[in-house]
Amino acid sequence: MNPSRDRVTVKDVAKFANVSIATVSRVLNGNYYVSPEIADRVNAAIKELQYYPNSVARSLKTRSTKTIGFVVSDISNSYHITLAKAVEDVISVEGYNMIVCSTKGSKERELTYLQLLQSKNIDGLLLNSTAENNDYIASLNMPMILINRKLKIPNFIGDIIDTDNFQGSYLLTKQLLQLGHRKIFVIKGPKNLNNAFERMQGFISAMKEYGIVVDDQYPFQFEGNFTLKSGYEAVEQIGSMEEKPTAIIALNNMMSVGALKCMKEKNINAPEDLSIVSYDGIDNLELMSTRPSTAQFHPYEIGRCAGEAILQRIENPNMENRTFIFPPTMVAGNAVSIPTDNLSQKATW
Structure with a gap:
């Protein structure tokens, strides 16, 4: 008789294969020698009866x-x-x-x-x-x-x-600064996460080299949570700012995608209106018409x-x-150029 699948036990397998329970256990665990002929017989019985070892019971032993x-x-x-x-x-x-x-x-x-x-x-x-x-x-x-x-x-x-959180954001920020950007809007991560903190420190360090102090009073910043939604909301915030930035650095790839989504909806072109760079690569970036420069990892x-x-x-x-x-591996895109100040004229907030 073929026992039902949910009631098959080692005892059933042993009886079907005409061997002892100990022999079945040895085949299952592979901890003692069993002749190939008997092992084949046991494995055939296991397959025929559709026996599945109890992983919980096995874990208690092993x-x-x-x-x-x-x-x-x-x-x-x-x-x-x-x-x-x-x-x-x-x-x-x-x-x-x-x-x-x-x-x-x-x-x-x-x-x-x-x-x-x-x-x-x-x-x-x-x-x-x-x-x-x-x-x-x-x-x-x-x-x-x-x-x-x-x-x-x-x-x-x-x-x-x-x-290398610090180095990735430092190099991205330096690229923008070397082109002449000074009003750089940073979309940062949650302050309680060390990687968000380290990326922000890279941004701060690069800005400091150009005499720009980034503290709590720095106007061009938004604290996101490494999600697409927070990147979108960051760009929305730019609409309420009297003085507009000339570039965005998003310190996470999902926030970068959210920022790009909002820019498209607001009719903000990159790099004509606003340059953008991204920490970490963006999926299928090579297929996109707007490609931020990235600090890319593998x-x-x-x-x-x-x-x-x-x-x-x-x-x-x-x-x-x-x-x-x-x-990081620095990958150049097509969404960065010399800064302009015409964002307020272009965007449809």
Whole structure:
């Protein structure tokens, strides 16, 4: 008799293959020698009965679920999609699966996912955090890689993988300054995130070299949240400003896309009316008629690094902390030119 799929047990497989339960267990776990003939018989029985091992029970024995969690702020961002694919390409070779969770920048959502992943006894965690659940993250006793966002956690054990936030924004700002721009509108990220802070510091440093002080009173700035919506809102804010900027620097690719969307709707042409540069690459940029200059990174290589690092840390959880920083590649676009002051005449606010 062929037992129903949801009631098939190791005992059923052993009886069907005419072997002992211990032999089935050895074939499943691969921890003892079993002759090829008997192993084939057991595997045929497993296939015929459609037996699926209980992964929870197995993890209690092996202390491994062969699962890695990947918690990101926004999976709609093509950067994170490419990261996830690269990580999966690396870990799948070693038999690991990945659970991807997107927090949408929510502290509560992130905490829920972290608790869920912990309950599933994952082997390791890749985390692009909201930076608002540090106490809980500090309590997690598992191999961990922080991606793009450092956390203020005393005695943190794990690796950090990031882009050179300061240098990327510094070089973009310097490009605008060298063309003569001084009224540069910066769309920055949340002040509680270290990568947003570091990118802003790059902008501030470049402006300081040209005698321009960027502080709380600097008029050309907008605090976004690394989303398309906040980039759109930033450009909308320009409409209410009496003095208009001549250029925009968006310190995240999603905010860049939001800014471009609003510019198109407001009939603001780049670079004729307003120059624009972007931190990190924009998906399918080569197909766009308006192409901001970018400080571009290579998310697939960053993801490969993350995948390799988490496997190494699972193998050796007590290894020393490591930091991997990827430098920017500057890619020239067609949306930057010598500044003009005719924005107010062109835009349809």
